[in-house]
Amino acid sequence: MTASDTGPALRLSVVVPSYDAGPQVRRLLRCLALCQLDAGDSLEVIVVDDGSTDGTGELLADLELPYPLTYVFLPRTAASGRAAARNAGIGKATGDVVVLADADQIVAPGFVAAHARYHRLRGDLVVAGPRGDLGPGRIDDERLAREFSLEALPAVVGWDGRDRVLAAFSQNFNNLATSWHYAFSCNLSVRREHLLAVGGFDEGFLGWGLEDSELGYRLHRRGLAFAFHPGALAYQRKREVTPEMFGQWRRNLDHFVDKHGGVAEVAVQQVICRAFDPADRSLDWLDCMIRMEFAVRALAGRLPEPSAYELVEVDDATASATLARLPELAAERDLVVIDDTAGAVLAGPVQCVTTPRELLYFHRPSAAARQGILARHRLA
Structure with missing residues (x-):
């Protein structure tokens, strides 16, 4: 359970x-x-x-x-x-x-x-x-x-x-x-x-x-x-996205943007054209998604990223205690949560936490991936 x-x-x-x-x-x-x-x-x-x-x-x-x-x-x-x-x-x-x-x-x-x-x-x-x-x-x-x-x-x-x-x-x-x-x-x-x-x-x-x-x-x-x-x-x-499908997608994007008054966080989806347009495809889809994510974060004031995160490491023995404290911890500081439980016990609860802080989650990363996570967020 x-x-x-x-x-x-x-x-x-x-x-x-x-x-x-x-x-x-x-x-x-x-x-x-x-x-x-x-x-x-x-x-x-x-x-x-x-x-x-x-x-x-x-x-x-x-x-x-x-x-x-x-x-x-x-x-x-x-x-x-x-x-x-x-x-x-x-x-x-x-x-x-x-x-x-x-x-x-x-x-x-x-x-x-x-x-x-x-x-x-x-x-x-x-x-x-x-x-x-x-x-x-x-x-x-x-x-x-x-x-x-x-x-x-x-x-x-x-x-x-x-x-x-x-x-x-x-x-x-x-x-x-x-x-x-x-x-x-x-x-x-x-x-x-x-x-x-x-x-x-x-x-x-x-x-x-x-x-x-x-x-x-x-x-x-x-x-x-x-x-x-x-x-x-x-x-x-x-x-595969055909030219006909891309044309429909492009028209729907115009409708999406117009419906929400041209708000920037919606309009920024236009970057995806560079991955979907069969006549262009000058960017990989993931590159477009990363650019879109950073653009919307910038609009929300979430860039640059925090200079200091707190590391929370969880295993099967500590999962219950961490679950009880998670909302409070996430409200107070930017967290990197590494979940070593067998059943990814914290995966759902972490995604259900509403917080103005950064809350990153990783389930059982490999040793190399873990080192990369710690280094990237200055926790090494």
Whole structure:
């Protein structure tokens, strides 16, 4: 039992938009049927069919599932899109927590429970999980219907990039000034009350990109904290940004910036064009993310970095005592927390701490990485 396992039972609603992805969403529903829930938790799934013509409804009708499934069909119009479809699903959801997933994803058995455990730590939290990018090759649907196994999937050829951002700064997602940008709706959860309070997704975003980041920005402005749970694992075929997708992303960025009055911390996302534009790509994606993070930190007065951090080292014997003192410590000084517990006991609580100070977190870094952390923050 860790700090992430305790707390009241939760009702979880997984919302899945789908367009001409019948076989893929059928696979996802079977994977969700294998998900383990903590005692007392319950699950429902809402599939919003965004005007498909591939017989998605018929493909799902004969499934026997251990959870309630709601199927919603929306006629296809010029205003159709993922934002509108997700809003329709959120409107049908009855759970305390809404978990967002894409139709073509494959989720590990711990996916739902990982989201739920972090939401038990704090009532105003946005929880993100990693997406593994699958290479070419066959997916064994029949095996996945019986059991989750990486052997049933093509090789994982990379991750969604947030792992690289966290490695560049720290594993405290909430310490990023740009955490809201990474609220990727392929693997995201928020309490339904907060989604409704901010009005859900902006349906003015059409095509590919940024409707989820803009929702993340409004949740950030509402005061929610952001946490990344590496155990909320999902997998998806690797996608390349095409010229058409980049054009949609660029138009959506203009809409995002205009909607928020050209505020600098939103407009700075334009640096990403240098990684996404198929005709340019003069910067690596991570280079763009690092520049964007430092720019937003500068706007918030968080640069230069503190000249002195205090080191907090935790193991299984000292975790409970440190947890009790963590909010007080984080309020008083800039911390580097190195967590040597087997179960990353402090990962969730650290990301749930609200503090005006810098709060960096690292779980079981290698000896070389630890030396680098200490040297970089002048703790060696």
